[in-house]
Amino acid sequence: MxxxxxxxxxxxxxxxxxxxxxxxxxxxxxxxxxxxxxxxxxxxxxxxxxxxxxxxxxxxxxxxxxxxxxxxxxxxxxxxxxxxxxxxxxxxxxxxxxxxxxxxxxxxxxxxxxxxxxxxxxxxxxxxxxxxxxxxxxxxxxxxxxxxxxxxxxxxxxxxxxxxxxxxxxxxxxxxxxxxxxxxxxxxxxxxxxxxxxxxxxxxxxxxxxxxxxxxxxxxxxxKVPLRLATAAGFLGAAVSFLIALGYLIAKLVMWNTFSIGIAPLVIGVFFLQSMMLVFFGIIGEYIGAIYTKVQQxxxxxxxxxxxxxxxxxxxxxxxxxxxxxxxxxxxxxxxxx
Missing domain, CATH: 3.90.550.10 (Spore Coat Polysaccharide Biosynthesis Protein SpsA; Chain A)
Structure with a gap:
């Protein structure tokens, strides 16, 4: 039965x-x-x-x-x-x-x-x-x-x-x-x-x-996509930062006497990068936490x-x-x- x-x-x-x-x-x-x-x-x-x-x-x-x-x-x-x-x-x-x-x-x-x-x-x-x-x-x-x-x-x-x-x-x-x-x-x-x-x-x-x-x-x-997204975002962020830096360099060379970089872009960039780092540290932490839970048995x-x-x-x-x-x-x- x-x-x-x-x-x-x-x-x-x-x-x-x-x-x-x-x-x-x-x-x-x-x-x-x-x-x-x-x-x-x-x-x-x-x-x-x-x-x-x-x-x-x-x-x-x-x-x-x-x-x-x-x-x-x-x-x-x-x-x-x-x-x-x-x-x-x-x-x-x-x-x-x-x-x-x-x-x-x-x-x-x-x-x-x-x-x-x-x-x-x-x-x-x-x-x-x-x-x-x-x-x-x-x-x-x-x-x-x-x-x-x-x-x-x-x-x-x-x-x-x-x-x-x-x-x-x-x-x-x-x-x-x-x-x-x-x-x-x-x-x-x-x-x-x-x-x-x-x-x-x-x-x-x-x-x-x-x-x-x-x-x-x-x-x-x-x-594993969240981890790979973090890696891809790192490469993307590096590329965008390079292009922005290149643009600022060209602007400064062309308008040497009138172009002022100012502190605002620097502050915004730092806060953006720090927030991205915290997000991806959190993602990595979730995976590490899962490993820790598993090894505790x-x-x-x-x-x-x-x-x-x-x-x-x-x-x-x-x-x-x-x-x-x-x-x-x-x-x-x-x-x-x-």
Whole structure:
């Protein structure tokens, strides 16, 4: 019997988490041919999210819960959960209903057709129109810069075969850009387009820094173009400076007594060059920071506790789970990026 893992990451989602669990359970009732598990990872929420998940896990052995010892961020915590799933396929879905669980049947159907990746791509969004436009322009820029084909308006929502998960694990990247990994692996895939609904309850936990972090991570993980732009800008700046200097020299020779260079061009030039240097030092710093993060080899997350892992996945029409070892260790551990 095939096993389906559904993975949901959550942070302060007490208003949404139980409704999502109930909707997924309702959908999976139509698939008695699959054993399934619903794995939640709580990124050290400060509200009642962990308590709600603990209660659900005690009542339904389809549910497994990981509670992080602290907030490990929006990159490391979800990938940690992905690698704890034991299913023949893994469906990653957010806890805020902006990634509709109603697409699960379509994803499973595509997987049964033989696709190793089923990627859910936003066709439109009910979020702020300015934000959606900015995101779209960003994805377009990353696609132009990247050495591999990336997918615009794709956030990671989708289904992934066990083959994909094992390959992604082998990347051994402690701070991975998941969308870049999907583009790099490029197993046979199918795209499902959907209209992203507005968040029903609560508010987004993404602030300016998290969005900025994701944006830079996407650029430096998939492309060397920013570094090469810095080099090209250096050559261009040198050429322009030479031409301006030559022009000033000619002007001075022709109008020796009337032409005054003044201090303004010098000041403007110095400020321009200094600002360009700071920009390119920042770009280089981002790449150095990525290298530093990689060589540290820290774990994706340190678990405070895990619940429900003593039960193997089982079909939705079964009365209970069987207390049997899963294919991954069940003790509370700190899982390194290996």
């Amino acid at each position: 095939k096993t389906v893992s559904i993975v949901t990451h959550a942070y302060n989602e007490e208003d949404n988490i139980e409704a999502l669990y109930l909707r997924v359970r309702e959908i999976m009732q139509a698939y008695p041919q699959y054993a399934y598990e619903h794995l939640f990872i709580d990124n050290h929420s400060t509200d009642a999210t962990a308590a709600i998940l603990t209660r659900i896990a005690s009542q339904d052995h389809h549910v497994k819960v990981i509670v992080n010892a602290r907030n490990f961020g929006h990159i490391r915590s979800p990938i940690h959960a992905l690698f704890q799933a034991v299913g023949d396929c893994v469906i990653g879905i957010a806890s805020d209903f902006q990634e509709p669980p109603d697409l699960i049947p379509e994803m499973l159907a595509a997987w049964e057709e033989g696709y190793k990746m089923v990627l859910c791509v936003k066709r439109s969004s009910e979020e702020n129109s300015v934000f959606f436009w900015v995101r779209k322009q960003y994805y377009s820029m990353v696609e132009r810069f990247s050495s591999v084909e990336t997918i615009q308006n794709f956030t990671g929502f989708g289904l992934y075969d066990r083959q994909f998960v094992d390959i992604a694990r082998s990347f051994n990247d402690p701070y991975p850009y998941f969308r870049g990994i999907v583009a790099e692996i490029s197993l046979p895939s199918k795209r499902i387009y959907f209209d992203q609904p507005a968040r029903k309850r609560g508010f987004s936990k993404n602030n300016f820094y998290t969005l900025y972090d994701i944006a830079w991570l996407g650029l430096i993980s998939t492309s 820290r774990p994706y997350a340190v678990e405070q506790e895990r619940l429900g892992f003593e039960y193997s996945p089982y079909p939705p029409d079964s009365a209970n789970g069987t207390a049997a070892p899963a294919s991954l260790p069940v003790e509370s551990i700190s899982t390194a990026a290996d």
